[in-house]
Amino acid sequence: MAYKIEDMKHPPHCLFCGRVLISGRPDRKFCSVACKNRWHNRVKHPSREQVERRVMRVLSRNHLILDKLLRLGIYNVDRLTLLELGYHPDYVTSYRKSGVHHQYTCFDIRYELTPTRIKNIVRTGLEDDADKMEDEENV
Numbered sequence: 001m002a003y004k005i006e007d008m009k010h011p012p013h014c015l016f017c018g019r020v021l022i023s024g025r026p027d028r029k030f031c032s033v034a035c036k037n038r039w040h041n042r043v044k045h046p047s048r049e050q051v052e053r054r055v056m057r058v059l060s061r062n063h064l065i066l067d068k069l070l071r072l073g074i075y076n077v078d079r080l081t082l083l084e085l086g087y088h089p090d091y092v093t094s095y096r097k098s099g100v101h102h103q104y105t106c107f108d109i110r111y112e113l114t115p116t117r118i119k120n121i122v123r124t125g126l127e128d129d130a131d132k133m134e135d136e137e138n139v
């Protein structure tokens with residue numbers, strides 16, 4: 001498709017690389033799919049929603065793994081096995097140091113983490129924390 005003369009005075013440019021768009025639809029914005037993808041990645045990546053979805057996906061997976069271990073009656077597991085199951089130890093919902101113990105929670109499941117193992121995996125109640133959060137929100 002040819003552009004009109006008026007269009008040639010201000011020819012459209014690729015939004016990403018700036019290359020003049022001399023062919024294609026008049027409302028075309030990118031010279032290639034690659035430029036379109038790069039532009040979207042640069043402009044939108046990572047949006048808060050994308051980050052939130054990604055973090056929630058990892059947390060959900062972590063919780064599924066811990067939940068499965070508990071259902072199997074497994075309360076201690078070496079870290080390598082956990083990583084092989086797809087667990088991401090950097091994603092937790094809370095952390096507390098209790099004496100020499102490093103306690104982490106993933107939603108309602110708490111555990112202690114050592115350099116080589118996670119141990120004392122236990123399901124906790126959420127009521128106390130939920131009440132506390134509601135109180136804090138009402139301040």
Ligand SMILES: [Zn+2]
Binds near residue numbers: 015016017030031032
């Ligand atoms: Zn381009």
